[in-house]
Amino acid sequence: MKELSLRTEARTQLLDITAEVNAALAGAEGALVTLFVPHTTAGVVLQASGPNATKVAGDVERALEQIVDEGWSWEHTSEGDRNPWAHVRSALTASSLSIPLVDGKLGLGDLQAVFFCEFDGPRDRRLLLTVT
Amino acid sequence: MKELSLRTEARTQLLDITAEVNAALAGAEGALVTLFVPHTTAGVVLQASGPNATKVAGDVERALEQIVDEGWSWEHTSEGDRNPWAHVRSALTASSLSIPLVDGKLGLGDLQAVFFCEFDGPRDRRLLLTVT
Amino acid sequence: MKELSLRTEARTQLLDITAEVNAALAGAEGALVTLFVPHTTAGVVLQASGPNATKVAGDVERALEQIVDEGWSWEHTSEGDRNPWAHVRSALTASSLSIPLVDGKLGLGDLQAVFFCEFDGPRDRRLLLTVT
Numbered sequence: 252m253k254e255l256s257l258r259t260e261a262r263t264q265l266l267d268i269t270a271e272v273n274a275a276l277a278g279a280e281g282a283l284v285t286l287f288v289p290h291t292t293a294g295v296v297l298q299a300s301g302p303n304a305t306k307v308a309g310d311v312e313r314a315l316e317q318i319v320d321e322g323w324s325w326e327h328t329s330e331g332d333r334n335p336w337a338h339v340r341s342a343l344t345a346s347s348l349s350i351p352l353v354d355g356k357l358g359l360g361d362l363q364a365v366f367f368c369e370f371d372g373p374r375d376r377r378l379l380l381t382v383t
Numbered sequence: 384m385k386e387l388s389l390r391t392e393a394r395t396q397l398l399d400i401t402a403e404v405n406a407a408l409a410g411a412e413g414a415l416v417t418l419f420v421p422h423t424t425a426g427v428v429l430q431a432s433g434p435n436a437t438k439v440a441g442d443v444e445r446a447l448e449q450i451v452d453e454g455w456s457w458e459h460t461s462e463g464d465r466n467p468w469a470h471v472r473s474a475l476t477a478s479s480l481s482i483p484l485v486d487g488k489l490g491l492g493d494l495q496a497v498f499f500c501e502f503d504g505p506r507d508r509r510l511l512l513t514v515t
Numbered sequence: 516m517k518e519l520s521l522r523t524e525a526r527t528q529l530l531d532i533t534a535e536v537n538a539a540l541a542g543a544e545g546a547l548v549t550l551f552v553p554h555t556t557a558g559v560v561l562q563a564s565g566p567n568a569t570k571v572a573g574d575v576e577r578a579l580e581q582i583v584d585e586g587w588s589w590e591h592t593s594e595g596d597r598n599p600w601a602h603v604r605s606a607l608t609a610s611s612l613s614i615p616l617v618d619g620k621l622g623l624g625d626l627q628a629v630f631f632c633e634f635d636g637p638r639d640r641r642l643l644l645t646v647t
Contacts, residue, residue, distance in 0.1 A: 252414065252483055252485075252490075282516065282645050282646075282647060283549055283645050283647055285415055285481045285483075287481065287482060287483055287490075288429075288492075289490075289491060289492025289493075289495060290492055290495070291429055291430050291431045291439075291492070291494065291495055296605075296606045296610070297552075297555055297605075297610045298555050298602055298605075298606065299555045299602065303591055303597075306590045306591040306599075307555075307591050307599060307602050309590050309591075310589050310590050310591050310599035310602065310603070311599070311602055311603050311606055313587075314583060314587065314599070314600075314603040315603070315606075317587060318450060318582060318583070318603075318607075319446060319450070323445075323446065323449060325442050326438045326441050326442050327435055327438040327439050327441075327442050333435075335438075335439060335442035335443070335446070336446075338430055338431065338439050338442065338443055339442070339443050339446040339447070341428075341429075341430075342428045342430065342443055342447075342475075342476055343450075343475055343476075343606075343607055344606055344607075345477065345609065345610070345611075346428070346429045346477070346480060347477075347480050347481040347482065348610060348611050349481060349549045349551065349611040349613060349645075350551060350611065351516055351549075351551055351643050351645050353516075358516075358551075358553075358643070359553060360552075360553025360554055360555070360641075361553075362555065363553060363554070363555055377492075379483050379490070381414050381415050381481075381483050382414075383414060383415055383515050383647050384546065384615055384617075384622075417547055417613045417615075419613065419614060419615055419622075420561075420624075421622075421623060421624025421625075421627060422624055422627070423561055423562050423563045423571075423624070423626065423627055450582060451578060451582070455577075455578065455581060457574050458570045458573050458574050459567055459570040459571050459573075459574050465567075467570075467571060467574035467575070467578070468578070470562055470563065470571050470574065470575055471574070471575050471578040471579070471582075473561075473562075474560045474562065474575055474579075474607075474608055475582075475607055475608075477609065478560070478561045478609070478612060479609075479612050479613040479614065481613060509624075511615050511622070513546050513547050513613075513615050514546075515546060515547055515647050
């Protein structure tokens, strides 16, 4: 198992980590890599790479903020800076994601990139990689 | 492959099954365990453990009920007690989840627990565990 | 790794691919098959099979269209036929799904089927299968 250390910079942020994951995989032998997010206010998704990646990621961030409305009545907000909406946004994305390995690298589609999803940043975060 | 039998107690319920999964894994050797939900009106997510777990789980339950509104017009309701919204809530969470194994136990993050998601209970349910 | 070629026929479509996946798996030996979607405007989910499958799939399609509203203000629409909502619907479903193998076939629950989720069709699509 390998571990990636990440730093997010905003409250809600889709962060392209494709290069970091491929670097951590260097020399790995196996058929599949499973990414695992050991946090309950974060997630992982695949989204567009390339020239439109930033716009698309921004749209996904805003849409998740709109789908899970912070104005709803919540239980878990009595102790100050609680963040139940971040837990729900995490549940809507993925906590684990398995991607085929091709020649020791992520076998992604064209114009596909791996994004770490921060829903309660900025924070230091971890991502675990298991090759099988 | 191992199988867990579960009993849910409410129509919508996030049920902490971390202890049951770890008990079923006792002695397992491998790098990864994959949880699989063989039902289409249920799911599995990772959420908070610890003193706030119940409040957070309740917030996630209510948010999923709000995101998928039973008042929308649905096709699959003509035969009585049909539940299309439960199928959608299931699609928004996960049907499979892969978690690293550390010393034969779930390698979860601090304050992270595995929850079975019931969207059409109360019912008897199953969860399948595959170690690779 | 095996690859499935698919053709979707509508803009939003849940397509039952259980038979195609089982055919591609014929003779496979292993404990688990992981389906991977190499596209960012598509996904994969498990939903109902049997006599009500078409109605349920239609309800899931319409619900995902309602949850992610094309009328919201989006960034990534300036260049004509852009589709940020399709990316969000993809993030809400799954890009990878791992299913136990039983006697070389998908070990699904009763009345459970694998659906490819098209959110920007009609298109030619691919699905990658990895057995571990």
